[in-house]
Amino acid sequence: MEQAPPDPERQLQPAPLEPLGSPDAVLGAAVGKETEGAGEESSGVDTMTHNNFWLKKIEISVSEAEKRTGRNAMNMQETYTAYLIETRSIEHTDGQSVLTDSLWRRYSEFELLRSYLLVYYPHIVVPPLPEKRAEFVWHKLSADNMDPDFVERRRIGLENFLLRIASHPLLCRDKIFYLFLTQEGNWKETVNETGFQLKADSRLKALNATFRVKNPDKRFTDLKHYSDELQSVISHLLRVRARVADRLYGVYKVHGNYGRVFSEWSAIEKEMGDGLQSAGHHMDVYASSIDDILEDEEHYADQLKEYLFYAEALRAVCRKHELMQYDLEMAAQDLASKKQQCEELATGTVRTFSLKGMTTKLFGQETPEQREARIKVLEEQINEGEQQLKSKNLEGREFVKNAWADIERFKEQKNRDLKEALISYAVMQISMCKKGIQVWTNAKECFSKM
Amino acid sequence: MEQAPPDPERQLQPAPLEPLGSPDAVLGAAVGKETEGAGEESSGVDTMTHNNFWLKKIEISVSEAEKRTGRNAMNMQETYTAYLIETRSIEHTDGQSVLTDSLWRRYSEFELLRSYLLVYYPHIVVPPLPEKRAEFVWHKLSADNMDPDFVERRRIGLENFLLRIASHPLLCRDKIFYLFLTQEGNWKETVNETGFQLKADSRLKALNATFRVKNPDKRFTDLKHYSDELQSVISHLLRVRARVADRLYGVYKVHGNYGRVFSEWSAIEKEMGDGLQSAGHHMDVWSLAVSPRLECSGVILAHCKLLLPCSRDSLGLPKCWDYRYASSIDDILEDEEHYADQLKEYLFYAEALRAVCRKHELMQYDLEMAAQDLASKKQQCEELATGTVRTFSLKGMTTKLFGQETPEQREARIKVLEEQINEGEQQLKSKNLEGREFVKNAWADIERFKEQKNRDLKEALISYAVMQISMCKKGIQVWTNAKECFSKM
Numbered sequence: 001m002e003q004a005p006p007d008p009e010r011q012l013q014p015a016p017l018e019p020l021g022s023p024d025a026v027l028g029a030a031v032g033k034e035t036e037g038a039g040e041e042s043s044g045v046d047t048m049t050h051n052n053f054w055l056k057k058i059e060i061s062v063s064e065a066e067k068r069t070g071r072n073a074m075n076m077q078e079t080y081t082a083y084l085i086e087t088r089s090i091e092h093t094d095g096q097s098v099l100t101d102s103l104w105r106r107y108s109e110f111e112l113l114r115s116y117l118l119v120y121y122p123h124i125v126v127p128p129l130p131e132k133r134a135e136f137v138w139h140k141l142s143a144d145n146m147d148p149d150f151v152e153r154r155r156i157g158l159e160n161f162l163l164r165i166a167s168h169p170l171l172c173r174d175k176i177f178y179l180f181l182t183q184e185g186n187w188k189e190t191v192n193e194t195g196f197q198l199k200a201d202s203r204l205k206a207l208n209a210t211f212r213v214k215n216p217d218k219r220f221t222d223l224k225h226y227s228d229e230l231q232s233v234i235s236h237l238l239r240v241r242a243r244v245a246d247r248l249y250g251v252y253k254v255h256g257n258y259g260r261v262f263s264e265w266s267a268i269e270k271e272m273g274d275g276l277q278s279a280g281h282h283m284d285v286y287a288s289s290i291d292d293i294l295e296d297e298e299h300y301a302d303q304l305k306e307y308l309f310y311a312e313a314l315r316a317v318c319r320k321h322e323l324m325q326y327d328l329e330m331a332a333q334d335l336a337s338k339k340q341q342c343e344e345l346a347t348g349t350v351r352t353f354s355l356k357g358m359t360t361k362l363f364g365q366e367t368p369e370q371r372e373a374r375i376k377v378l379e380e381q382i383n384e385g386e387q388q389l390k391s392k393n394l395e396g397r398e399f400v401k402n403a404w405a406d407i408e409r410f411k412e413q414k415n416r417d418l419k420e421a422l423i424s425y426a427v428m429q430i431s432m433c434k435k436g437i438q439v440w441t442n443a444k445e446c447f448s449k450m
Numbered sequence: 451m452e453q454a455p456p457d458p459e460r461q462l463q464p465a466p467l468e469p470l471g472s473p474d475a476v477l478g479a480a481v482g483k484e485t486e487g488a489g490e491e492s493s494g495v496d497t498m499t500h501n502n503f504w505l506k507k508i509e510i511s512v513s514e515a516e517k518r519t520g521r522n523a524m525n526m527q528e529t530y531t532a533y534l535i536e537t538r539s540i541e542h543t544d545g546q547s548v549l550t551d552s553l554w555r556r557y558s559e560f561e562l563l564r565s566y567l568l569v570y571y572p573h574i575v576v577p578p579l580p581e582k583r584a585e586f587v588w589h590k591l592s593a594d595n596m597d598p599d600f601v602e603r604r605r606i607g608l609e610n611f612l613l614r615i616a617s618h619p620l621l622c623r624d625k626i627f628y629l630f631l632t633q634e635g636n637w638k639e640t641v642n643e644t645g646f647q648l649k650a651d652s653r654l655k656a657l658n659a660t661f662r663v664k665n666p667d668k669r670f671t672d673l674k675h676y677s678d679e680l681q682s683v684i685s686h687l688l689r690v691r692a693r694v695a696d697r698l699y700g701v702y703k704v705h706g707n708y709g710r711v712f713s714e715w716s717a718i719e720k721e722m723g724d725g726l727q728s729a730g731h732h733m734d735v736w737s738l739a740v741s742p743r744l745e746c747s748g749v750i751l752a753h754c755k756l757l758l759p760c761s762r763d764s765l766g767l768p769k770c771w772d773y774r775y776a777s778s779i780d781d782i783l784e785d786e787e788h789y790a791d792q793l794k795e796y797l798f799y800a801e802a803l804r805a806v807c808r809k810h811e812l813m814q815y816d817l818e819m820a821a822q823d824l825a826s827k828k829q830q831c832e833e834l835a836t837g838t839v840r841t842f843s844l845k846g847m848t849t850k851l852f853g854q855e856t857p858e859q860r861e862a863r864i865k866v867l868e869e870q871i872n873e874g875e876q877q878l879k880s881k882n883l884e885g886r887e888f889v890k891n892a893w894a895d896i897e898r899f900k901e902q903k904n905r906d907l908k909e910a911l912i913s914y915a916v917m918q919i920s921m922c923k924k925g926i927q928v929w930t931n932a933k934e935c936f937s938k939m
Binding site: 226229230232233236237240243244247248250251254255257258260261264265268271272275279415418419422423426427429430432433434436437440441443444447448450 | 679680682683686701704708710718921922923926936939
């Protein structure tokens with residue numbers, strides 16, 4: 001029921017998109033800026049994989065973000081940000097890219113797409129969206145959603161989201177995803193028409209299953225624990241990062257004070273005046289360099305945050321498994337109960353309580369014909385039940401198999417991405433130290449010449 | 451009156467001390483540690499100057515500091531620190547040093563020495579003493595006078611003070627200074643017997659002169675302004691330094707949190723576990739390295755053992771870079787304190803400069819008053835001679851009230867006045883001469899001081915830049931190692 005049916009209606013036409021290996025390549029492949037026609041700066045990634053059995057390759061970029069005002073459902077004016085999504089196909093032969101589609105979407109539509117994917121691909125670790133509101137900010141950054149820096153980082157995050165889907169061997173073929181990229185008007189209606197909201201499991205049902213399931217697959221239980229711990233560790237890391245950024249910011253800015261003091265001093269000295277003045281300039285340069293450095297650092301934080309949210313996606317798959325397992329256990333229990341009832345009716349012994357048994361006691365025995373009828377009904381139900389149980393079992397095992405395959409894929413992606421992110425952070429720290437050396441070497445030169 | 455009389459009694463015997471050029475050489479020449487017989491580590495400086503016309507050279511070091519208890523003037527028990535001053539003479543030929551004198555002094559005796567020098571050498575920019583109480587501290591340091599670090603830094607400061615005096619062409623020959631180094635008992639009495647406290651100008655008199663002087667030498671007025679501004683700038687500099695040190699310290703500490711998080715993380719990952727663990731250890735070493743003193747060295751050691759199995763040196767300490775690196779961070783921060791102390795010295799020198807300016811103002815005011823007094827007497831004399839009364843005088847008043855004085859009385863008075871005028875003119879001439887001598891000598895010393903200041907401050911700033919560069923290099927080291935760990939994951 002919940003697996004993606006091999007439905008030709010939902011195949012992606014005309015070609016699946018390039019699976020892109022690492023997040024750096026993902027971001028590198030399609031970084032756009034907030035200027036007109038900046039889409040040109042996107043470049044495709046040329047890795048071929050077994051999924052690309054069409055000749056054309058496709059690039060996706062979220063190239064612009066724009067403030068809009070409109071009327072919401074309650075006919076009240078609201079301000080929101082719209083994002084321009086551009087899709088290009090690359091001619092295999094000459095590498096030229098041609099703009100094939102271009103449309104505007106807002107954040108809520110991305111959310112809708114993701115909700116849909118969660119329902120139709122419950123065994124897949126569905127890529128997460130960038131955060132709705134800024135969290136783990138350090139003091140310099142604003143937590144305002146309309147802040148240009150936040151909007152820019154969200155634009156990059158949304159692009160990353162689309163590229164992750166495009167690089168997933170299964171998700172990239174989804175028709176709704178294809179329409180998201182190509183059909184501006186009526187897309188929302190199309191999604192809603194799939195009736196996916198009805199198919200969604202209720203939160204309550206899922207919670208119930210989590211508590212009552214008796215024999216979940218141990219691997220999923222372990223995975224759930226792992227995702228909790230990963231989320232916790234990454235939260236800590238983000239908090240430490242924010243604290244380090246805050247303090248580093250403070251250190252650099254305080255060097256601006258050195259600049260001021262050296263300037264004052266140069267005014268009262270004859271021989272040392274020039275040297276002190278130059279040194280003062282270097283201090284000021286040092287103090288202002290921190291702003292760019294910390295902007296870069298935000299990207300690193302965003303990469304970590306993505307995995308913070310991925311933890312929730314992992315848990316969603318685990319929940320689905322628990323739900324299916326619980327469903328299976330309930331079905332088995334129900335079947336066993338019916339079999340027992342049937343047996344009791346056949347042998348005449350009443351061991352289980354049943355309404356019929358009660359009414360029989362109260363109102364007198366039923367006739368043999370009535371009993372036969374009932375046994376027949378039960379036997380039909382038992383047959384049906386056995387069929388259902390068999391197919392649920394099969395579904396369950398299929399789910400576990402497919403889910404685990406995707407989880408393995410995800411694990412490798414995670415290891416690669418986090419390793420890259422940590423290396424980038426170390427490289428950033430190193431380059432900061434190098435800049436520091438540069439500034440202080442220059443200052444030392446100034447002092448030596450005094 | 452205030453200049454140093456060429457008094458053989460006060461010449462330094464047997465030899466003047468080596469003038470030492472830069473403060474680094476000063477500190478390098480005689481750095482002692484708090485251990486017995488550490489004086490051996492002092493080494494002389496071999497620069498010869500025109501002041502060294504004796505064959506022997508002398509080294510001074512303040513090599514130890516010791517807590518003592520005793521009874522003060524009010525017979526109450528008190529704790530104070532005593533400092534061991536050792537003087538060595540170096541045989542010119544073979545460079546060997548022989549301990550010639552060794553005695554203990556406390557801070558108040560240094561203060562007494564300086565007060566004496568201020569009175570007898572008012573035209574000299576007298577070297578300042580290290581601060582009595584710790585100021586401009588950043589949070590890591592204690593502001594307690596009994597704190598071993600503070601005592602150590604004061605020991606170095608006192609040694610610096612003595613070396614500054616010893617390298618001054620004039621001050622080094624002072625007998626009281628010589629006795630300070632050589633005569634333990636009775637030195638205080640000897641100083642007091644010079645009666646210098648009586649010769650000291652009163653604060654009130656000096657303040658009065660500052661406000662009322664009409665024609666001070668412009669150079670001194672400018673110098674006063676300059677010393678105010680220098681003091682202000684150096685105060686700012688020290689404040690900024692303290693703030694930077696505080697925040698840098700905070701940054702390094704926070705890296706310890708990274709260590710903890712990486713450790714936690716390594717516990718839940720299979721493939722990345724080892725890499726994260728190692729990276730975490732590197733972060734810990736970095737943050738622990740800035741902990742006060744080496745109480746943490748044990749913990750650093752434990753981390754280093756985990757980082758790599760390595761050979762040990764003769765002391766049993768691991769021969770890996772981490773331990774050396776961690777200790778060297780500590781050294782760097784200690785050096786930073788020295789840089790601050792060098793700046794502080796010039797903060798206090800500003801006051802010494804102002805003292806010379808005040809003396810000039812006092813002398814100039816004295817001169818102006820004497821000239822004014824002389825002019826007034828001359829006028830009185832003239833009036834008496836011509837018979838006109840233009841100026842108010844008590845005699846004139848009484849004459850009007852009680853009748854004219856006799857010609858004999860008038861003659862007598864004129865004679866007295868003429869004598870006073872003569873005396874006054876002599877005095878004015880000699881005061882003028884003294885004043886010009888003072889200005890000339892003072893300005894010569896000020897020029898010497900300016901060059902010393904430029905040299906010293908340039909050195910201090912360069913040292914600070916070098917320290918910052920070292921810190922950055924350490925940072926590169928840590929993060930390069932961390933990057934290695936991540937790459938191997």
